[in-house]
Amino acid sequence: MPELPEIETTKRFFEPILCQRQIVKMTAVRPEIFAYPAAEIFGERVQAQQIQSLGRRGKYLLISLADGATLILHLRMTGRLLYCPSATPLMPHTHCIFHLDDGNELRFSDTRRFGRLWLLAANEEDTFSGAQKLGPEPFDAVFTANHLQQKLGQRRATIKSALLDQSNLAGLGNIYADEVLFQTGIHPQCPTGELQEEQWLALATAIQEILSQAIEDNQSRMQDYLAGSSGKYNDNQRLNVYGREKLECKSCGAEIQRIQVAGRSSFFCPACQC
DNA sequence: TTTACTGTTCACCA
């Protein structure tokens, strides 16, 4: 569900709210979502810690604590955070509650329970969360068309699976991968080895454009979602191809098709993308 | 009742 833009928006929304707040106590409603360390130790280590800053790496949200520890959160498919007064009734599927020193709570809820939390002590190497395997951030200086071409230009994998592989590039998921391929006119099943230099250039540009546009669009719509007043944040209106099977291509009018690539639904325009 | 699902990891096979 959440890809890079949604995590970035979450980070920006919670940053001013959570910074300098102290975690008075943590309640682990469902211990199995704590990937490392176990829930009980996790709770002991975050207790009485002040939140220093928020960060993001790919689809991971990072919360830095005063003792140098980092709380890492991955929302996976259906995870969400909620900040609310402690008297607010619990949403269904609330698995973890951070009680804060301002009388509010930061709650993690996740219908499908795929989301995970990790806590790394200061200077502890992250061999747990998978974040160390991530490729460059799309907005990092090292992320360029040349980077993509060097890394993927000699491979046989389909471009769709390559874009979803977080070790090539961090943060792209199924929805925005389809949007990027639509904007660049590249078929999702095109082998990466067949792409021309100008296509790599177009891809790198489209990735940055589409992700930054999505972050901008999210700013307003996600406020309600994150504040708990809206159950959904998806707005498929702004998507050009994802989820539009059998509808007209917004560019040429042809019928959008849906196929499976890399085990995922992939939407594309057979006329615009080859 | 059945099927699909926006993330990730792993086993298995070509």
Added chain:
DNA sequence: GTGGTGAACAGTAA
């Protein structure tokens, strides 16, 4: 080693 497929995780909704 590369890369595709399917399963698993668990719950909901169409």
